[in-house]
Amino acid sequence: MNSYLSTVFSKVGSLLATLLVISLIIFSLVELMPGDVAQMILGQSATEDSLRELRQARGLDDPFFTRYGRWIAGVVRGDLGDSIYMQGVPISSILWRKVGHSLFLALTAFIIFVPVSIVLGVIAGVKEKKAADSIISFTGLATMALPEFVSGVILISIFAVRLKWLPIVSVIPIGQTLFQNLDILVLPALSITFVMFGYVSRMQRSSMIIVMNSDYIKAARLKGLPERYIIFRHALRNALLPTITIIGMNMGWLFGGLIVVETLFGFPGMGSLLMTAIKTRDVPLIEACVLLITVIFALSTMTTDLLYGYLNPRIRFKGGQR
Amino acid sequence: MKKIAVLLVVALLFTTLLFAGGAAEQESTKKSLRVATQVPGLITMGIWDGQAFALNASIYEYLIEIDANTGELVPVLATDWETEDGKTWIFNLRKGVTFHDGSAFTAEDVKYTIERTQDPEVGHLKKNDFAAVERVEIIDDYTIALHLEKALPTFIYLFTDYNMGILSSEYDYATKGEMNPMGTGPFILKEIIPKESAYLVKNESYWDPELPKVDELLLYFVGDIDASVSMLESGEVDIVPQISPIIKKRLDQQEGVTVVSPYQENRFIALVQDREPFNDNRVRLAFKYTMDPQVIARSVAQMELNEGVFYNESFILNEQAEYLDIPFRGRDIEKAKELLAEAGYPDGLSVDLYYASDHPYGKELSQTIKELSAEAGFELNLKGFTRDVYLSQYWLNVPMCITGWGARVDVSMLLSYAYHSEGPWNESHMNNPKVDELIDKIKAEVDYDTRLGYYHELQRIFFEEGTVINVQVPYLVALSDKVIDYRQPLTMLPQYKYTDIK
Numbered sequence: 176m177n178s179y180l181s182t183v184f185s186k187v188g189s190l191l192a193t194l195l196v197i198s199l200i201i202f203s204l205v206e207l208m209p210g211d212v213a214q215m216i217l218g219q220s221a222t223e224d225s226l227r228e229l230r231q232a233r234g235l236d237d238p239f240f241t242r243y244g245r246w247i248a249g250v251v252r253g254d255l256g257d258s259i260y261m262q263g264v265p266i267s268s269i270l271w272r273k274v275g276h277s278l279f280l281a282l283t284a285f286i287i288f289v290p291v292s293i294v295l296g297v298i299a300g301v302k303e304k305k306a307a308d309s310i311i312s313f314t315g316l317a318t319m320a321l322p323e324f325v326s327g328v329i330l331i332s333i334f335a336v337r338l339k340w341l342p343i344v345s346v347i348p349i350g351q352t353l354f355q356n357l358d359i360l361v362l363p364a365l366s367i368t369f370v371m372f373g374y375v376s377r378m379q380r381s382s383m384i385i386v387m388n389s390d391y392i393k394a395a396r397l398k399g400l401p402e403r404y405i406i407f408r409h410a411l412r413n414a415l416l417p418t419i420t421i422i423g424m425n426m427g428w429l430f431g432g433l434i435v436v437e438t439l440f441g442f443p444g445m446g447s448l449l450m451t452a453i454k455t456r457d458v459p460l461i462e463a464c465v466l467l468i469t470v471i472f473a474l475s476t477m478t479t480d481l482l483y484g485y486l487n488p489r490i491r492f493k494g495g496q497r
Numbered sequence: 498m499k500k501i502a503v504l505l506v507v508a509l510l511f512t513t514l515l516f517a518g519g520a521a522e523q524e525s526t527k528k529s530l531r532v533a534t535q536v537p538g539l540i541t542m543g544i545w546d547g548q549a550f551a552l553n554a555s556i557y558e559y560l561i562e563i564d565a566n567t568g569e570l571v572p573v574l575a576t577d578w579e580t581e582d583g584k585t586w587i588f589n590l591r592k593g594v595t596f597h598d599g600s601a602f603t604a605e606d607v608k609y610t611i612e613r614t615q616d617p618e619v620g621h622l623k624k625n626d627f628a629a630v631e632r633v634e635i636i637d638d639y640t641i642a643l644h645l646e647k648a649l650p651t652f653i654y655l656f657t658d659y660n661m662g663i664l665s666s667e668y669d670y671a672t673k674g675e676m677n678p679m680g681t682g683p684f685i686l687k688e689i690i691p692k693e694s695a696y697l698v699k700n701e702s703y704w705d706p707e708l709p710k711v712d713e714l715l716l717y718f719v720g721d722i723d724a725s726v727s728m729l730e731s732g733e734v735d736i737v738p739q740i741s742p743i744i745k746k747r748l749d750q751q752e753g754v755t756v757v758s759p760y761q762e763n764r765f766i767a768l769v770q771d772r773e774p775f776n777d778n779r780v781r782l783a784f785k786y787t788m789d790p791q792v793i794a795r796s797v798a799q800m801e802l803n804e805g806v807f808y809n810e811s812f813i814l815n816e817q818a819e820y821l822d823i824p825f826r827g828r829d830i831e832k833a834k835e836l837l838a839e840a841g842y843p844d845g846l847s848v849d850l851y852y853a854s855d856h857p858y859g860k861e862l863s864q865t866i867k868e869l870s871a872e873a874g875f876e877l878n879l880k881g882f883t884r885d886v887y888l889s890q891y892w893l894n895v896p897m898c899i900t901g902w903g904a905r906v907d908v909s910m911l912l913s914y915a916y917h918s919e920g921p922w923n924e925s926h927m928n929n930p931k932v933d934e935l936i937d938k939i940k941a942e943v944d945y946d947t948r949l950g951y952y953h954e955l956q957r958i959f960f961e962e963g964t965v966i967n968v969q970v971p972y973l974v975a976l977s978d979k980v981i982d983y984r985q986p987l988t989m990l991p992q993y994k995y996t997d998i999k
Contacts, residue, residue, distance in 0.1 A: 225620055258691075264675050269691040335731075343727040349688075349696045349715045441724035443693045451692050451720045454883075 182484065186477050197469045198250070202243050205462055212259060212458060250466065256459040266463050269448070274467065276353055277433055277444035283360045284367035284429065289422060292372050296379025296418070301406060303384050311376060319373025323432060327366040327439045334362060345442035363440045367432065371425060378421045382414040416487055423479020427472030527712040528998050530980070531734040533725035534718060554990035555697060555714055556597075557662030557680035560588065560607070561653065563906055565759065565984035565992060570653065574602065574663055574681065583648035583943055590639040594704045596665045597685045604641040608633045609666035611643070618671075623660050625921055626910070650943045654907035657988050683709040683994035692718055709994035710982075729754060729975055735998065736983070737975040738991070741857060742798040745973050753978050758971035759985035761807065761814050763902040764862055765915070766966040767925035772896040774846050778962045783836035785810060785966060786829045787870040797861040798970055807969035811959035812916055814904045814969055819952040823960050833873035845874025851891045852899040854881030858970045862899055893924055900924055906987050908952065912936045916965075925964035932958060 213229045230236045234245065249256055255266040299311040318326065335343040345359035353359075386392060387410055395405045430445075437446035445464060452460035560575040575588045594602040613619060614627040621627075629649060634642040645652065655661065664670060668679055678686055681704075684697035697714040717734060719725045726744055728734045730751065740748070745756045768775040768784060775781050790808035791801075800806050807815040814820065837845065852863045860881060867877040882891065892898060905911040914920045917936050918928040935955045942948040959965065976983055979999040984992040 225617055228617070229620075264691060268676075272690065273692075342733070343731045344719075344724050344733065346717055346719065346724075346728060346733065347693070348733075349694050349717070438721055439724075441719050441721060441728070443690075447720060448692055451718075454720060456886075 179484065183481060186480060190473050190477050193473055194470060195247075197473075198247055198466055199243065201462055201465050201469070202246060203239075205458055205465075206239070208456070208458070246462070250463075255463040258460050259455075259457050266460055269460070270445070270463055270467070273443060273445045273448045276442070277430065277437070277446060279353060280360055280363055280433065280437075280442065280444055281367075281426075281429055284364040284371070285426075287364055288368040288371045288375065291368070292375035293379050293415070293418060295372075296376035297383055297406070297411060297414070299376065299380040300383025300387065300414070303380075303387075308380070312380065315373040315376045317373075318369040319377075321369060323366045323370055323435045324439050326369040327362070327436060330362050330365055330369075331440075345437075345440040347443055359440075359442065363436045363442050366436050366439075367429060370432070371429065374421055374425060375418060379414065379418045382417045383410065386410045386414040416483065419483060419486065420479060423475055423482065426475035426479070427468075430468055430471050430475075528710070529713040529715055530711045530736065530993060530996055530998055531715040532717065532736040532738070533728045533734040534716060534738055535720060535722055535725065554659070554662075554682070555684040555709075555993050556678050556682045556686055557664070558682045559662055560656040562990070562992065563657050563986035563988050565986040568906070568986065570657070574607075575656075578653060580650075580652075583650040583652065583941075584645050586643040586645070586652060587636075588641050588643075590641065591704060592639055594681050595702055596668070596681050597679045597700065598665070598668065600665060600667055602663070602665075602681050603638045604635045605638075605666045606663055607641050608635060610661065610664045613664065614660075621660065623655065623658060626655050626658075648941055648943070650948075651907045651909055651940070654905070654910065657906055658910075659988060659990055684714050694718060703994075705994075710997040711993075714993055726975065729977060732977070735977045735980050738972075739857065740973045740975050742800065742971075742973065744975070746799060748975055754975055755978060756973055756975050757983065758805065758973050759983070760972055760987045760989070761816060761904065761969040762972050763812075763814065763904055764858060764968045764970055765812075765900050765902055765924070766862075766866065766968065767898050767900065768964050768966070769896050769898075769924075769926050770928060770964045771926045774840070774842065774848055775896065775964070777840045779836040779840040780842070780846075781962070781964065783833040783840070783873060784870055784875060785826060786833035786836070787873045787875065788866065788966060789828045789869055790825060790968075792869060793862070793865050793968055796865045797858050797968065800971075805971045809956075809967050809969075810963055810965065811956045811967060812912060812965065813908055813952075813956065813967075817904065817908060819908050819949060821953040821956040823956065826960075830873050837874055842874070845876060847876040847878060848897050849880050849895065850877045850897045850899070851880045851882070851887060851895045853884035853887040853901070856884050856901050858968075859899060859901070862968060893922065898924060903989050904987050909936065909939045912955075913940065927964045929958070929962070 212233070212235055213226045234242065237245075246256070253267070255270065258264045258266055258269060295311045295315075299308040302308045321329075331343055334341045341361050342359055345363055347353055347356055347359065387406075392405060392410055395409050396402075400409075433444060434446035434449055436442070437444045438450050441447065445467065449461065449464040449468075451457075452464060559573050561578075562571050562573050563569070564571050572591075574591050574594065576591050578586060578588045580586045588607070590602070590604060590607065596602060596606075611627055611630060611633055614621040614623045629645050629647065629652075630643055631646050632644040634644065636642055643652075662680055662682075665679065670678075673679070676689060676691075683700050683703050683705075685700050687696045687698050689695040695716040695718070697716070699709055699712050703709065715734075717725075717728070719728065722737075722740060722744065725734070725737045726740065726748070729737045740756065748754045748756050768781045770776060775784070788808075790806075793808065794800050794802040794806035798806050802808065803815075808825070809815060809820070809823070810826075815822075837843070850863055850867070853859045863877075863879050863881065867879060870877060877897070880891070880895075881887075887898075892900065902911065902915070912920075913936055914922045915924060916927045916932060917923065918933050932955065935951050935958070939948055939951045939955070942951065972985075972989075974983065974985065981997040981999060982995050984995050986992070
């Protein structure tokens with residue numbers, strides 16, 4: 176178990192190193208964006224003098240690495256700085272509420288698409304080249320090929336416009352919370368499910384096919400074990416591993432992909448926040464959002480790695496040693 | 498396998514619990530006005546442009562406002578005002594008005610608001626205008642005198658500007674202005690969720706007991722205009738400001754929704770006077786001869802000329818009282834080519850046109866004038882940038898540009914910003930002694946008819962040698978039919994206090 180712990184530590188270490196490098200990249204990229212922060216704050220009528228004063232006061236004239244150091248030191252302390260567009264308003268007071276909403280949306284999507292995709296993937300794999308397989312595979316391919324903004328619009332026109340079961344726009348009414356309005360989650364979560372379903376079910380199907388044709392399954396069959404027992408006790412266990420990798424790898428994408436879905440539905444999450452931040456050139460807010468998405472991406476990748484090790488002893492115990 | 502089974506069961510249980518709650522419906526008998534806006538928040542006045550600030554109009558209040566129907570001045574926090582020579586202005590202030598924090602509104606607050614315009618740390622947009630105020634004299638708690646450096650007969654109109662809401666002298670706007678804005682207005686901010694929504698309730702101690710007509714004002718900050726319109730269509734909001742003509746066309750077909758245009762906005766096509774090629778008036782004239790206002794109206798806004806879209810070659814809206822109706826010069830490609838040849842461009846010329854691509858009508862207008870002018874040999878290279886980049890990086894320093902300008906109730910305000918040789922926003926670099934002289938005369942002239950004469954003279958000069966083509970486009974607001982009496986005058990400030998809901 177010690178070696179597993181050391182794996183955990185080394186993974187966390189490399190995660191921190193990755194984040195440091197990425198934070199530097201984010202900071203430099205935002206630096207390249209056109210627009211002058213002082214001009215943004217003071218507006219069109221600002222004089223050269225007042226611009227210079229403000230740049231000095233905010234340290235905008237400092238060398239690149241001084242400013243980067245200041246930013247990253249703030250981030251480590253949990254201070255993400257102040258929004259430019261809303262002067263004097265700390266970013267943390269805007270950001271965390273939206274992050275919570277987005278995580279909740281991602282989670283909802285996750286608990287819809289994971290069981291559905293795995294179950295259907297297993298069925299397709301077991302019934303290879305039968306009608307069920309063709310239907311599931313075709314649906315997977317079709318939904319995967321549709322971008323979220325297309326499937327989203329299709330879902331809106333069916334469930335919100337025609338059937339009027341669900342709201343068109345995922346806005347939380349003033350004075351209420353997300354938990355009082357869970358119906359606004361359904362359509363955004365389904366649009367995400369549409370995209371993820373294809374990837375996951377196809378991966379599950381092909382790994383199921385490989386496993387079902389392997390020698391140990393044949394041996395189990397020859398032993399006369401019931402088919403259901405073979406599928407769920409023997410085959411699925413091994414066939415799940417690649418699927419988990421795919422799910423984990425896509426968690427980061429899922430969070431990034433929320434930008435499109437949230438904007439489409441007007442959902443008050445981090446994706447739509449990032450969109451507004453970019454529209455209003457709110458540099459510190461852009462940096463905070465992008466950094467957070469990176470952290471989530473890195474964390475989900477690391478969790479996948481660790482979970483993979485946990486589920487697959489061959490990785491957990493190097494060379495079989497205890 | 499067990500582990501996975503456990504994970505799956507937990508996940509499924511969670512889903513079931515999650516959706517078992519269902520949506521809570523809240524019924525209330527309160528009258529509420531719900532607005533979806535693309536503006537991402539409430540903004541402290543002084544430093545931002547008009548539309549961004551428009552929402553605060555409900556929290557703050559002005560000395561005077563403009564009647565949205567007649568265009569006349571209406572007393573608000575000032576009950577009346579007088580001036581004999583245009584140099585000393587005396588305001589009588591409304592008694593018994595309180596700020597939302599309970600403190601009384603007095604002359605001290607007016608003084609603070611005026612003096613704040615000169616604070617270098619604020620970077621106030623009205624700094625230049627109020628620099629003319631030499632001294633603010635508090636006569637008593639409800640009387641204040643402003644002593645100006647020189648006579649300014651239309652000075653009063655400055656107080657209708659969106660940046661001139663009256664602030665409390667005792668409140669810390671620098672740190673609280675964004676999250677807890679506070680004024681004497683008809684609505685009080687109850688809660689704001691940044692970049693999401695704001696909840697305003699009726700000011701029960703508002704000085705006019707009849708107003709506001711609704712109990713609460715709900716503002717949703719929705720970045721996407723299509724999402725805002727969907728909210729209107731599904732009855733989740735009642736008002737969506739700043740929609741595009743394309744959305745208007747769609748909504749025109751729809752029952753229960755009306756699109757109104759409370760006022761017109763200018764789109765100034767600036768032909769910069771000291772840069773090639775427009776430093777030659779013949780080139781400017783040639784360009785004007787290539788224009789076709791009817792085509793512009795149809796392709797920019799899908800509207801007919803003079804029914805929503807207006808056109809002239811000066812600084813003023815066609816609907817304003819000082820406008821002089823000079824007939825359109827007519828489209829004449831041959832004449833344009835001749836003028837270009839005379840100016841030394843027999844084979845045509847190429848020029849960069851800068852504009853804000855994300856501003857309403859920006860893309861359409863630049864495309865249209867490119868096509869129209871191409872026939873005479875103009876080759877416009879379109880340089881579109883997002884509005885903030887355009888304004889901060891290029892504007893004021895390019896040979897040709899298109900900029901959106903809100904009209905001013907007092908036209909002389911706009912003239913001194915944009916067409917005086919020393920104006921801070923003189924985008925076309927107009928430098929014409931005759932124009933400067935007339936602008937100065939307009940600002941100092943007390944007699945209305947004489948002033949009107951100067952305005953007309955100025956427009957004739959603009960027609961002959963001006964640096965601008967002015968395409969006027971409608972500001973469009975979509976309203977649900979439940980909305981009664983929506984008012985928004987030329988100051989761009991919506992007056993929600995008069996609005997009622999069925």
